Amino acid sequence: MSRRDETIFALSSGALPSGVAVVRLSGPESGAAVTALIGQWPEPRRAALRTLRAGDGSTIDRGLVLWLPGPASFTGEDMAEFQVHGGPAVVAALLARLGDLPGLRAAEPGEFTRRAFLAGRIDLAEAEGLADLVAAETEAQRRQAIRQSGGALSRQAEAWRTRIVTMRALIEAELDFPDEDDVPGSVSDAVWSEAAALLAEIETALADAGRGERLRRGYEVVLTGPPNAGKSSLLNALARRDAAIVTEEPGTTRDLIEVRLDLDGLPVILVDSAGLRDAAGRVEQEGIRRARERAAAADLVLWLSPADAPVEPERPASSVPLLVLRTKCDLTAGRPDGGPAGVLPAEGDGSDALGSSPAGGGGSGGDRAGAEPGLPVSAATGEGLDRLRSEIASRAGIALGRGEDPLITRARHREALTAAADGLRRALRFDTLPLELRAEDLRAAGDAIGRITGRVGVEDLLDVIFGQFCIGK
Numbered sequence: 001m002s003r004r005d006e007t008i009f010a011l012s013s014g015a016l017p018s019g020v021a022v023v024r025l026s027g028p029e030s031g032a033a034v035t036a037l038i039g040q041w042p043e044p045r046r047a048a049l050r051t052l053r054a055g056d057g058s059t060i061d062r063g064l065v066l067w068l069p070g071p072a073s074f075t076g077e078d079m080a081e082f083q084v085h086g087g088p089a090v091v092a093a094l095l096a097r098l099g100d101l102p103g104l105r106a107a108e109p110g111e112f113t114r115r116a117f118l119a120g121r122i123d124l125a126e127a128e129g130l131a132d133l134v135a136a137e138t139e140a141q142r143r144q145a146i147r148q149s150g151g152a153l154s155r156q157a158e159a160w161r162t163r164i165v166t167m168r169a170l171i172e173a174e175l176d177f178p179d180e181d182d183v184p185g186s187v188s189d190a191v192w193s194e195a196a197a198l199l200a201e202i203e204t205a206l207a208d209a210g211r212g213e214r215l216r217r218g219y220e221v222v223l224t225g226p227p228n229a230g231k232s233s234l235l236n237a238l239a240r241r242d243a244a245i246v247t248e249e250p251g252t253t254r255d256l257i258e259v260r261l262d263l264d265g266l267p268v269i270l271v272d273s274a275g276l277r278d279a280a281g282r283v284e285q286e287g288i289r290r291a292r293e294r295a296a297a298a299d300l301v302l303w304l305s306p307a308d309a310p311v312e313p314e315r316p317a318s319s320v321p322l323l324v325l326r327t328k329c330d331l332t333a334g335r336p337d338g339g340p341a342g343v344l345p346a347e348g349d350g351s352d353a354l355g356s357s358p359a360g361g362g363g364s365g366g367d368r369a370g371a372e373p374g375l376p377v378s379a380a381t382g383e384g385l386d387r388l389r390s391e392i393a394s395r396a397g398i399a400l401g402r403g404e405d406p407l408i409t410r411a412r413h414r415e416a417l418t419a420a421a422d423g424l425r426r427a428l429r430f431d432t433l434p435l436e437l438r439a440e441d442l443r444a445a446g447d448a449i450g451r452i453t454g455r456v457g458v459e460d461l462l463d464v465i466f467g468q469f470c471i472g473k
Contacts, residue, residue: 004115007033008107009098011091012472018086023094024472026112029103030078034067036101037082041067052082055100060093061085075112076119110469114462117454124454124465125153128410131469132216139265140400144215144409153407156205157452160420163198164446167191171439192428195442199424202417205407211399212406213414214299218260218267219396222295224314225304227275230327233379234304235259235272238389255287256294263393266400271298276314296320299399300392307331311374321395325388326374330381412452419448 007027013020025033034041037060042048044067052060063084073079084090098104113130116122122130129149136142170191223231236242239259257272271294274287295301295316300323303313307326315322375391377384408414423445427438450456 007104008111010107010472016086016088021084021086021091023082025080026075026077030080033101034080044069054097061090075115076121109471110466114466123154125452138262138267154453157449161446161449164442168442195424202421208406211401212409215400218269220269220298221300222271222298223302224295229304231272231304237379266396324374326376329376330378416448416451420445
């Protein structure tokens with residue numbers, strides 16, 4: 001018996017304990033398992049309250065049972081679900097009973113969804129959308145996952161692939177029947193016009209600044225600055241919990257600390273990092289190296305500088321936008337000069353939502369804190385934090401495409417469409433080549449698009465893709 005012929009089972013609901021736990025089965029022995037536990041099958045697709053019994057006849061629990069015969073099920077196989085009380089002991093007893101039945105085994109990660117794919121119930125892009133839906137932490141991620149699991153990418157990819165198949169059919173007709181009256185000469189001329197139009201559509205989809213992938217990953221904001229600038233305190237204040245250790249000792253933070261936030265429905269990753277300075281031990285030097293490396297790959301860098309100190313930001317080596325924050329502004333609130341004021345204009349994204357820096361601001365000179373640029377914030381009093389959250393959310397919305405619907409959500413999709421575009425370009429560029437060779441480029445483009453939905457050449461990807469699912473999905 002192959003593993004695909006075995007009946008699988010798993011806890012499909014959330015962590016225990018819970019109000020209700022859902023255990024699902026799929027495979028040819030699902031019906032026998034239901035009979036073994038409750039004595040007879042309930043009416044298909046109707047929940048029935050039944051007593052679930054162990055092998056010795058004792059009661060495991062009393063719960064709802066669903067019998068879902070194939071092929072009209074999620075996996076295309078016979079399926080069943082047991083909805084029981086979500087106590088760890090109840091679920092453990094039920095899983096142990098199922099494991100004792102012949103032909104049943106515990107499911108692997110993503111195995112239910114994989115069987116649905118192999119049965120043709122969903123395609124590969126829709127399966128990835130389901131994985132994203134399970135992992136979604138924010139409203140924007142949920143909307144994107146719903147769109148993909150509902151087939152938005154699949155429908156577009158299939159439409160593009162169908163157009164390529166039609167082009168190839170017309171070329172084949174001209175090659176095979178050049179003298180037939182119902183096959184007009186130079187029919188391929190119309191094909192290349194259509195290929196150019198298709199190439200333009202795919203290039204438009206690719207020119208999306210990676211919004212779909214970035215939305216799945218999250219908008220990354222790295223906090224940098226000198227030691228004791230208040231990075232960890234600000235991280236804790238924005239996260240509203242003690243995520244990082246805060247002390248007055250310089251160099252407390254030596255490794256990267258990540259906190260995920262939901263700002264206006266958008267995923268934001270805050271990264272605390274080691275304070276940047278020259279004098280440091282080997283461990284701290286490694287932390288500083290990681291801090292600089294992470295800042296260079298971030299979506300936004302926040303440079304923190306105490307309100308009573310000169311601003312000397314170390315800009316990332318890349319073109320990452322940088323925003324200066326003047327921290328601990330509560331400590332300078334009573335100063336005669338009025339404390340810090342002004343904002344350093346954002347760089348790299350063309351936006352300056354917080355306004356311009358005051359005349360004479362910027363640089364490292366000067367002894368008046370009020371002349372230094374930066375947004376005043378205080379982790380102790382909360383001053384400036386709402387403004388900072390709004391600024392980060394605004395920038396994240398621009399970067400992730402708030403209100404837009406990116407077609408590409410994974411690097412795999414981008415690679416496939418890039419390969420398809422390359423094939424179309426070759427077919428269009430080398431117009432002096434024989435028609436057979438140009439048709440082969442069209443075939444390669446169509447196959448590349450087919451890999452998005454799993455129509456061609458994805459066997460080596462299945463373990464990787466479905467291995468990322470949780471067990472029971």
